[in-house]
Amino acid sequence: MESGVNWATMSVMKSEVNTAIDGSPRNAMWNSILEQVQSETLAHAQMFVGPLGRGGLHWALDIARHLHCSGDKANGPCGVCPACLQHVIGQHPDLHMTFPVFKPPGKDYSISEHMLGPMREQLALNENFDMQDWRAKLNTGNKQLFISVREAAEIVRKLSLTAHAGGWKVLIIWGAEALRIDAANKLLKILEEPPKKTVFLLVAATTDGLPATVISRVQRWNVPPYEEHQVARALQVEGHEAAPVEDALRLCEGDMAVARRIAASPASAGFALYVEWMRACYGRAGQRITELAADFHDLGREDQKQFFDYALHMTRQCIVAGYGADSLVRLRAEELAFANKFARFIHHGNVSKMRDELEKAAAEIAGNVYGRTVFLDLSMKIQALLHIPQ
Template structure:
């Protein structure tokens, strides 16, 4: 993994590169941000840059023995710690017992969706965690001399999944580090890590990716056209992993577009009977599906407001969406956008909280009917 392989995050790449080039690498570093934005990819690129013996244009060469070993996850001075589930038959209590699953997961799911990791380790209903038994294994590895690199690196994925006993043992290792030890923590929810660890690591917060960055990556990695890439990127909320999911759910996006347009037409026509039917259709999607549809509605309201304000350079509409917006966008304006957006947000919140989805969705339809003609 090289820095050039990572989408966006140019400021983080520069800071990590400067740390390594100056020799001023903190002994404990944390990359934090929302899931699916490339934090583990960044950690791997940083580790490879440190190990590389022949940098090229501010990046790892990708060709030296150290680079090849880091890429293949068999570099002797780099170890990975990650959440697991303990099993007795066969006995599996350490991360090393899941080494094969971990290598396959990093290769097949580089943006690290937890649901796929749980499937890979057959977690069932158990919640993966980093257990205290792993602490002794980390300490054992750190007590050994570095084999071929300046640092012995421990990359910890989701340190927020450590229990208090595990976290306190890690804290001691961070407070009293070996001279050649380096911890790289990769966290989705840093606020759940105990405060004493957070205060002793240097944190780099990675921002969500822009829709343009995501779309560019999808066109490069998946070979899709610009319109399809932008449609997926717009719904991804800054997460490349979610964009990949959206791309795989192309039929769903088409359905959402058609349902949104029908919903707005019927709201304008004051067709309460049809709006009730649309609300029931949304409710029948289930909690997750309904919330995805409402996220699409919220995005479309934003895009139509921008279209109405004549800022096309800020729009991320597909051709089909724009064709509808040419006539619809005047009905999303400065007067009603706040009320419309609030109604959608409240509906999503209530459905997430297990409220009766049929009632919530019908209430939303009536609110849209009330506000859509306001100017």
């Protein structure tokens, strides 16, 4: 299956470059960026903001390929000149990449360069991955990912050197929201007065947490979602089955990374646990709840948080399903089947309380409270709430 992935990305890339016919917001924005790249009027610091699976990185890489390509660029980067070939293997000397990393045990510090190998592998697979994919790739567990001040110093050093090929130096900061404040501050001067022929391309899921001084120095683009036909085509080329692809298209909101995960897994990660849990709570099955608390505990903190997010999503969707408004429900086919049955137990008499309790529990997990305790405590409350009559 994986062998087709690179080509899927390539085909999406080509379609973005070529299809002026598609008048979508996404293409309109890309065409306007491309015009600035081709006329060399693009401001030296750009930031692409939005869920990472919407392809801000893919755009950034495409800009780098445009700037570096020495061949015929009438239809996008030529793909055959030496610079294009260096890009294909992820080794163009004037493309620098910075991304969040973690500090491995026993190391004093960690910078992107230490994890270039996994990054190249990830990029060879596809350019539309998000932080969840990257965490999985690095096998980080619960470790924090960040861009450190040491990394920022490294950026300043690298960019002060002359370009190898004598042309543009491109620095991509992917996951820029993970810039630590001291790292962001260290970059301010070079962002303000960059060396000649240097372009900064920041890709961020959100600008929350980024200093205003950084945001004010970049030209910002809110990356629109991928069009449905683009997602469909990429998933198809990657060889996914038709049914999960339908689920993915309905649920991904133009996010290629989310779409790929939905299409690749037969069920939502939290679905089985959620169903078991709700049944046990409704049936006041104390023993079962204790077993599920152990399963929950074993998930680890990141997955525990994700499970509560999922539980919140499912709980809200049960209300929508309760209205019989199937077209508005954002659920996979099997989730919808459950929601339709379970919806009668979640109603206006208990839904806001359930939501509050789930949010409180998620906050406790984020605050490092013991997972088993949070789950058991929450289960008691959910049990009571599920038995409030409609």
